[in-house]
Amino acid sequence: MTVLVPSWLEAARSVKESLRVDAAQRDRSGGTPTDEIDLLRGAGLLGIFVPRELGGGGATWSEVASVVGAVAQADSSIAHVLLYHYFGSLAGTRGENGLVGSERARRIAEQRLFNGTVAQAAYPPLISATQTSDGFRLNGTKHFTSGAALADVLVVWTVFDQDTVLLGDDVSGLLATFHVDADAPGLTFGEDWDNVGQRLTVSGSATLSDVEARTGDIIGYGYGVVDARPSDHLDVLHMYVGFATIFTGIAVGALEEAADYTRSRSRAWVESPYSRATEDPLVRERYGQLWTQVQSAVALTDRANAALDAVREAGTDLTWTHRAEAVTLINAARVHASEVALTVSSRLFEVTGARSSAVAARTGSLLA
Incomplete structure (x- = not known):
């Protein structure tokens, strides 16, 4: 049986800290990240989205998204494939073809399969x-x-x-x-x-x-042949809000990494009257602007994830209107989070300085 940790988010944050140590270096090196998947496996995170009656954790979508988002703060590649793992692990459990979906979901949960x-x-x-x-x-x-x-x-x-x-x-x-x-x-x-x-x-x-x-x-x-109900084919909603979660995680992680760099390594501008970069009002202002943008992405993405929870809970009572409202919110979150991630990961050099663009500076998740 799958051993489920008391707190999936706590486990995901532990994985995050392991990944962020050398995320940029691992991305440059490429290869197949089997060790990274084993980290997720060892943390008990692979079976959490599988229903409890099939041996899994029975996590809500928002709980799953919190795990994906935490991993994305350190390594967006691993968060990306983890997202695909989660909604793919439910394939067939909604009655598409008898027993095979339930059997494979139980295998995924109990054997910690990816x-x-x-x-x-x-x-x-x-x-x-x-x-x-x-x-x-x-x-x-x-x-x-x-x-x-x-x-x-x-x-x-x-x-x-x-x-x-x-x-x-x-x-x-x-x-x-x-x-x-x-x-x-x-x-x-x-x-x-x-x-x-x-x-x-x-x-x-x-x-x-x-x-x-x-x-x-x-x-x-027979996909696309039989008229669909509003509750059918929710995979695309999982994917879109999942990417909003990943983009938001990238923004959060980049800002954290930049702040750590500024505190520990950045020097004040040569003409600044302040001895440390963290004391410079201009640097503080820039961080305030970036933090505000990140918080807007966090808030909108949280709303979108909650909307998907509501869609899933509605089941066959879901209406097309309810689904359309959720889709609109989810796509708004995806677009906004993408723009915030791009903005933050570009503008952070305004507060970290030219030295932070050196290869040697990018040992963690910064620009990974």
Whole structure:
């Protein structure tokens, strides 16, 4: 069984402190952050979003977001893949296809597994699912698969090949999701992600070559064919408010790092009458402006996360109007948090000085 810590936020803050020590260096080095995922695993954080009846923590979305946000304050790459893990770990638990979703969620919680996704669902090239006498063969390549190479288990988005029949119905051409174990024969990763920043999301390609899957490994199918209810397909809401949370975490972490640098290493301007940078009214004014912007992002993102909690709690009673109101707030938070993160991470050099742009200065999360 998953050992759940008394305070998930406390555990996340401990992970944050471990990550912030060398976040910038690890991002520059790239590679596959298996040690970082093991930190999350060891902290008991991987199963918290899985319902209690399936062995998980039963956390609310706001509790999950507080964990993602704390990690983002030190390492936004790890927060990014953790976000994908959380809402992907619920795949199939809302009744899409019988038992497989509940079974995989229980495995994730009890075995502390990390979930990844091979998605970009409706965008070509699509992974083909060809029916066989024993199930399916999955074939194809996706070129952008954040976190998939880190995973123990995967949600793989596919399109059913021609002449596919399920439960007596021709489902050819319909989108479907499959559960695939990461060690499945024929599943490979391109190790071709080396973009500026966010290197540790490992967002490179994934290729499936005759990967075998059982019919019972289907999580769901027919997306977009049946008329949706307001309570369906909440994943996109999790993703958007999750990114608002990450952007806010970046802003909070950057401001913290800058303040630490100013207190410990910044020198007063050569013509300043003050002996320390922290005594300069101009520096204090700038920090006040940046702090105010960060607090606005924190407040709006908290409201957006609470709105998603309310949407989830409403269940099948959710109306389109309620959902639309939540979506509007969530997207406002995402846009605002993005702008604040960009502003703070740029303007912090006004208060830290030119020396803070040196590689040697960026040992922690500053500009990681």
